[in-house]
Amino acid sequence: MIKDLLVRQADSFSEPLETRAEIEALCGAMGDAARFISLGISEEGREIHGVILGRGSRKASLIGGSHGDEPLGPEALRRFIIAGIEEKEKIEDLLEEWTLYIIPQVNPDGEERNASWIRRWPSLKDYLQLARREPPGRDIEFGYPDMREENRLLTRFWSNHSPFRLHISFHGMGYSEGALLLVERHWIDRTGAVRKAFTRSAEENGLMLHDHNRKGEKGFYYIGPGFSTTPEGKMMRFHFESSGDSETASQFRSSSMEWIRSLGGDPLCLVTELPLFVIEGEAEREPGVPVLYNRFREAQEDILESFSRGKKTVSLPEGLRIRPLPVGMGVGMLLGVLESALEAAR
Numbered sequence: 279m280i281k282d283l284l285v286r287q288a289d290s291f292s293e294p295l296e297t298r299a300e301i302e303a304l305c306g307a308m309g310d311a312a313r314f315i316s317l318g319i320s321e322e323g324r325e326i327h328g329v330i331l332g333r334g335s336r337k338a339s340l341i342g343g344s345h346g347d348e349p350l351g352p353e354a355l356r357r358f359i360i361a362g363i364e365e366k367e368k369i370e371d372l373l374e375e376w377t378l379y380i381i382p383q384v385n386p387d388g389e390e391r392n393a394s395w396i397r398r399w400p401s402l403k404d405y406l407q408l409a410r411r412e413p414p415g416r417d418i419e420f421g422y423p424d425m426r427e428e429n430r431l432l433t434r435f436w437s438n439h440s441p442f443r444l445h446i447s448f449h450g451m452g453y454s455e456g457a458l459l460l461v462e463r464h465w466i467d468r469t470g471a472v473r474k475a476f477t478r479s480a481e482e483n484g485l486m487l488h489d490h491n492r493k494g495e496k497g498f499y500y501i502g503p504g505f506s507t508t509p510e511g512k513m514m515r516f517h518f519e520s521s522g523d524s525e526t527a528s529q530f531r532s533s534s535m536e537w538i539r540s541l542g543g544d545p546l547c548l549v550t551e552l553p554l555f556v557i558e559g560e561a562e563r564e565p566g567v568p569v570l571y572n573r574f575r576e577a578q579e580d581i582l583e584s585f586s587r588g589k590k591t592v593s594l595p596e597g598l599r600i601r602p603l604p605v606g607m608g609v610g611m612l613l614g615v616l617e618s619a620l621e622a623a624r
Contacts, residue, residue: 280617282368283361287606291349291396294389297356298327304363305329311373312363317381318431324386326431329359331380332373338444338620339436339538339545340380344419346388347409349396350552351448353605354612355382376620379439384428385418400602402555402592403585406578409452415529419447420511422537433537441543444623446550447534448612453600454553455571456486459615460508462535462547466501468622469546473505475618479611480504485556485603491566500566508535508549546623550615552608559598573598 305314313330320326342351359380362369383389388410389396395404412418418426423433436442451458457480461469480487487504497513498506511532518527532540535547561569577595584593594600 279372280358280362280369280613280620283358283365283613285357285361285606285609285613287609289400289605291353291399291605292356294352294383294386297360298325301329301356301359301363302327304360308363308366311366312359317435318427320385320387321427322387322390324390326381326384326386326428328379328381331359331362331378332376334373334375334377336376336624337439337442338376338378338446338623339439339442340378340446340448340616341384341432341534342381342448343383343385343389344447344534345411345417345449346385346390346392347411347452348448348450349389349392350450350554350603350605350608351550351612352383352389354448354609355380357609358613358616372620375624379435379442381432381435384432385412388412388418399605400554402600402602403590405452405554406582407585413529414514414526417529419449420514420530420533422532422534425531429531432534436538436541440538440541442538442541442545443543444619445535445538445545445547446616446619447548448550451488451551451553453555453557453571453574454488454551455557455568456480456488456504456553457611458488458490458504458506458551460498460506460549460551461501462539463499463507464539464544465546465622466507472548472615472618472622473501476615477504479614483607483611488551488553488568488571489566490568490571503565508547509533510536546619548615548619550612552611553603555600556603557598557600561597570598574600 302314305312317326395408421429489503491500492498497509514530515527
């Protein structure tokens with residue numbers, strides 16, 4: 279199965295164009311078991327491509343990169359495609375049972391805007407100074423079916439292959455106290471095994487679960503430490519309308535999870551959220567309150583100011599530590615989510 283694949287363990291991020299060429303070449307040697315596809319061209323003229331892997335009757339949609347400053351998801355999907363093709367005998371049963379519709383990077387323009395710090399990973403200074411996130415109205419994850427050209431291309435692609443049994447949108451966090459998994463609300467009671475596997479994976483990799491009870495804000499309803507529901511466009515709109523910000527509210531459409539569910543089939547929908555940087559330290563713990571995360575957020579403006587004055591190292595608040603999550607570790611954890619999710623969605 280997936281856990282048996284010899285996935286590349288390099289702790290740097292791949293070069294997108296090099297990886298694209300490698301994936302296309304590998305697909306060319308696989309026949310109908312791995313088909314390289316081009317969905318079309320992004321707003322700024324970059325190709326959005328993917329792979330249809332397998333020949334089974336069950337269908338899964340896997341996407342990464344909706345936010346340009348979250349490179350771990352695209353990296354995991356690219357490495358999975360390469361390893362899955364190179365060692366197809368290890369996942370032959372999966373390929374007979376499932377067809378995986380994989381778009382590793384749905385936002386190549388955002389990836390390019392973040393390329394400078396991604397190439398210099400794991401510099402916290404570069405990340406904090408150079409990371410660029412799409413604002414509401416430009417956020418691909420909340421732009422379905424037709425906010426941007428990228429949304430239109432994905433909508434057409436999914437409509438041609440629906441319904442799906444599984445959809446995972448691989449996201450990430452710049453920093454957090456640990457791992458977080460979002461579960462679409464219709465599947466809370468059917469994902470006990472997925473959540474147990476995710477908890478075990480975090481423990482085995484020395485990570486806490488990011489415990490943040492947002493009390494329904496923007497659709498994030500608390501399931502337990504490390505788990506919340508996936509946000510929804512209508513809840514995003516409600517949140518900003520309630521705050522008197524109708525202009526921002528109008529920028530939110532459906533998420534990929536909502537749109538996939540609208541195509542039928544009662545799919546399991548998940549959002550992965552692993553941090554690029556892990557915040558550690560000692561603090562009085564309160565259930566549902568990420569104390570260390572909040573302290574770092576409060577200090578971030580001062581940290582950026584110190585960098586702008588030419589300081590080379592980070593001065594953290596007393597008792598806080600921050601470390602990069604190894605890329606290989608993150609990739610392994612994300613592929614673990616994929617394996618457990620496929621089992622649950624069967």
